[in-house]
Amino acid sequence: MDTILHLEFPDFELKYYNSIEVNSQIIKISKNSEDIKIYKITNRECYIETIKLFNNNDDYVEHKIKIRINKNNNFYCFISSKYCFTFEILNFDKKK
Numbered sequence: 658m659d660t661i662l663h664l665e666f667p668d669f670e671l672k673y674y675n676s677i678e679v680n681s682q683i684i685k686i687s688k689n690s691e692d693i694k695i696y697k698i699t700n701r702e703c704y705i706e707t708i709k710l711f712n713n714n715d716d717y718v719e720h721k722i723k724i725r726i727n728k729n730n731n732f733y734c735f736i737s738s739k740y741c742f743t744f745e746i747l748n749f750d751k752k753k
Contacts, residue, residue, distance in 0.1 A: 658727040660695040662706075664734045671737040674710035674718070683711075686736065695724060702726055710736060 662679060666672065669689040676685050680695050697704065703725045711717040716739070724730050 660697065660724065660726050661729045662693040662695055662724065663690065663729055663731045664693070665690045665732070666734055666736050668735050668737040673739050674712050674736040676711045677734075678709040678711065679706060695730075697724070697726065699726060710734075712739070 664677070666686060666689050669686070672686060674686065676683055677691070677693075678684075679693055680697065682693060684691055684693060695706070697706075703723050705721050706724045708720050708722060709717050710720075722730075722732065
């Protein structure tokens with residue numbers, strides 16, 4: 658099974674950050690959700706990944722999240738604030 662990071666952006670229409678870097682991949686935020694395949698070799702069932710949200714090369718925020726290997730990892734990611742007041746990444750379960 659693949660390791661997938663599913664990000665949903667509830668505030669996409671108000672976005673301040675427009676790209677994301679995760680697992681050495683840079684993805685342009687162009688829709689209200691993204692599925693990112695994570696390429697990580699580890700013998701553990703989970704690990705901590707650093708995510709960077711960029712507005713441009715000099716303006717970014719970092720956040721650490723727990724990624725479960727060989728699972729779908731679902732997160733909400735609020736991207737509308739420059740000063741981190743509304744920036745947060747929340748884990749959610751689509752089945753509940």
